[in-house]
Amino acid sequence: MLRQWHAKGSNGSPSRPRPALVTVPLLLIAAIAVVDILLAPALHVAPLLVVAPAVTVAFGGPLLIAAIGALAVVVLILHALYQEGTPTANDETQVIGLLAITVFLVLFRRVHERHQEDLRKAQMVTEATRNILVAPLPPRLGPLRIATLYVAAEAAARIGGDLYAVVRTPHGTRVMIGDVRGKGLPAVRAASLCLGAFRAAAHRGLPLPTLVEQLDEAMRWEATQLLPPEEAGEGFITAAILDVLDDEPLLQLVTCGHPPPLLLHRGNVTPLSARDPALPLGMGEGLLRSEYETETFP
Numbered sequence: 536m537l538r539q540w541h542a543k544g545s546n547g548s549p550s551r552p553r554p555a556l557v558t559v560p561l562l563l564i565a566a567i568a569v570v571d572i573l574l575a576p577a578l579h580v581a582p583l584l585v586v587a588p589a590v591t592v593a594f595g596g597p598l599l600i601a602a603i604g605a606l607a608v609v610v611l612i613l614h615a616l617y618q619e620g621t622p623t624a625n626d627e628t629q630v631i632g633l634l635a636i637t638v639f640l641v642l643f644r645r646v647h648e649r650h651q652e653d654l655r656k657a658q659m660v661t662e663a664t665r666n667i668l669v670a671p672l673p674p675r676l677g678p679l680r681i682a683t684l685y686v687a688a689e690a691a692a693r694i695g696g697d698l699y700a701v702v703r704t705p706h707g708t709r710v711m712i713g714d715v716r717g718k719g720l721p722a723v724r725a726a727s728l729c730l731g732a733f734r735a736a737a738h739r740g741l742p743l744p745t746l747v748e749q750l751d752e753a754m755r756w757e758a759t760q761l762l763p764p765e766e767a768g769e770g771f772i773t774a775a776i777l778d779v780l781d782d783e784p785l786l787q788l789v790t791c792g793h794p795p796p797l798l799l800h801r802g803n804v805t806p807l808s809a810r811d812p813a814l815p816l817g818m819g820e821g822l823l824r825s826e827y828e829t830e831t832f833p
Contacts, residue, residue: 556594560587560603568610572617581614582629588637596648597641604637669730672701677708678781696722698772700730702737707781709737709746713774713793713816728757729772729816744827747776747789747813754817771817786832791815798832807832 564587571581588604595603608630615626672681681701696715701708711733715722732753736746754772773793779786788796788807792815795806809830 560591563587585636588640597645601641698726700733704740708779711776713772715772743829747827751816771815773815787829789827
């Protein structure tokens with residue numbers, strides 16, 4: 536993640552810009568003033584002092600921008616007095632322009648910081664929601680070592696319609712990985728319902744096909760109760776539900792329209808493709824209702 540020096544710290548207080556960065560606009564002011572003095576009287580580069588507060592916007596807050604802008608205005612006035620003794624109308628126009636641009640940059644930076652703060656708060660809420668919905672898994676569950684990585688498609692959102700859960704049973708470890716059709720709050724709601732149904736039933740040691748039937752019923756209920764009639768048939772979840780047995784080196788799998796899990800062993804990758812995948816969860820109704828069959832892989 537890119538480091539933003541102007542962003543607020545973890546305690547909510549503004550972070551201080553690095554001293555090396557603060558010297559950049561100061562050096563610009565000094566360099567422009569010296570060059571303008573050395574040039575011929577007919578040539579003026581003092582108006583370029585506006586570059587100093589403009590550069591400060593990249594790393595400084597409103598107060599620092601105002602301070603750099605005020606310093607640039609003072610240098611511009613002193614330069615006019617040094618060159619001409621009495622400021623001319625052109626000098627006054629340059630000072631007013633520099634003041635106006637500095638005020639605009641300060642206001643712009645203030646609005647930007649408020650937007651960043653609102654975004655930070657929203658990200659904190661989504662982060663907390665994600666940790667509740669797809670809670671971080673322990674590094675070990677039974678005999679299994681577990682590693683997880685959750686990356687939402689939208690970086691700012693931090694949560695999407697993907698889901699995963701792991702539950703211990705009397706005979707092994709039960710795993711579900713899925714992806715909700717759609718995005719936004721409806722996808723989060725569907726993922727929450729499916730995860731709740733899985734966690735409530737998976738630990739009871741039900742046969743894998745029975746568990747998947749219950750998940751399918753839960754998703755169909757969600758579609759009929761919470762979705763508009765014209766969208767009732769469009770809410771579904773692709774999922775892979777599997778058991779990793781403790782006593783045998785076997786994996787039992789039911790695939791509901793999901794990409795096959797990948798088995799990595801001694802540098803080889805083997806897709807665990809089901810011979811007859813079932814329909815996604817939430818679509819098993821009427822004549823389309825799936826007969827869930829468990830497939831076993833070593």
